[in-house]
Amino acid sequence: MPKKKTLYRVLWSLMIVAVLATAGGCHLFQVLGEKPSAEEEARYEKLSYYRDGKFQSPEPVLSYPERATGRGTSSWIRFVLSNPNVPDAPLPTVALNSSSFGATSAELIAYWLGHSSLIIELEGKRLLVDPVFGNAAPIPGVVRRFVDAPLERDELPPLDYVLITHDHYDHLEYATMRELRGREVNFVVPLGVGAHLRKWGIAAERIHEMGWGEVYRIGDLSIATERTIHYSGRTFGTRDKSLWVSYSLKGQKYRVFISGDSGYGEHFKDIGAKHGPFDLAFIEIDGWNPGWPKTHMFPEEVIRAYHDIGARAFVPVHWGVFDLARHPWDESIRMIADLATRAGDVKLLTPLMGEKLVPGQSVTKAWWETVGAVDGK
DSSP: OOOHHHHHHHHHHHHHHHHHHHHHHHHHHHOOOOOOOHHHHHHHHTSEEETTEEESSSSOOOOOOOOSSSSSSGGGGGTOOOOTTSSSSSSBBBOOOOOOOOSSOEEEEEEEEEEEEEEEEEETTTESSSSSSSSSSTTTSSSBBBOOSSOOOOOOOOOSEEEOOOOOOOOHHHHHHHTTTSOOOOEEEETTHHHHHHHTTTTTGGGEEEEEEEEEEHHHHHHEEEEBBOOOOOSSGGGTTSSSOOOHHHSSSEEEEEOSOOOOOHHHHHHHHOOOOOOOEEEEOOOOOTSTTTTOOOOHHHHHHHHTBBBBBBBEESSSOOOOOSSSSTHHHHHHHHHHHHHHHHHHSOOBBBBOOTTTTTTOOGGGTTTTOOOOO
């Protein structure tokens, strides 16, 4: 009898494990997203920047693993274990909830929610950009946050549009898209990203997909998509199956630039000539390394991009939340702040995560200097 009980327990345990594994596998299958259909890919073939079944970067995204520098291991294990580059003290934030937002501003207001996530109020429209409120990986416990988001996804205010720059996990979050599918909000995304959203239950008529050099007009507001030097993909098999873009927003009074992820290139001058000057720019500053020199911009290249696009002020993004490089969490912002000061003609705005920013009125501080140093710095 004891042997039978033991056998039953083993069988029940195996069944539970099997059920959990199946449930986990189904969830992961959803999170990974979907590739564009054959019909969509056939349409992409007409584009000059699509070849051999993939979108092509304007310049190659280079990778030289032997040149990688910095602290910590370069393998995937670094995203699971503790890392010497993370902050050793809590990062300050300004907590937000749905009641923090009133009627949408007819002027220009912005909230940096951490990393590349933004809420932008522009001349009567409220836009949510690259919203990620959890970790930056398809499974829990990997690529963890330094700090909780200042706003819960179910506390988001009423929105007009959601903008996605590309489909990497630190820019496109399954849980947030599922939260938004029941809301009256439309989505502006690069070509191919719509396949993910449709799989996740968002109606096709609410999704507007755009290629490079296109303009989408919403009343007096226009949204233009332009090139970046980067790549896409949520699995090895979906590398470059969808596009990656920057956004130029133009109202009657204000112009805003959202860089997305990009290495430095001549495209910034083209964007400045075509859509600038910009009253406010959100430019990525983090994730650089000599081992992958065209994936993200080095600090001095950020300043060059600022001048190329004709920005009057800029907010650094793509930092402060995830350990995606091999340098200390605050190295990029410290270098950017120093370069901006030395340049003398760079208006750097560094709000806390969740802090309301009104260009021309808000005064921001070097808040990272009070957090505490990384061990060994």
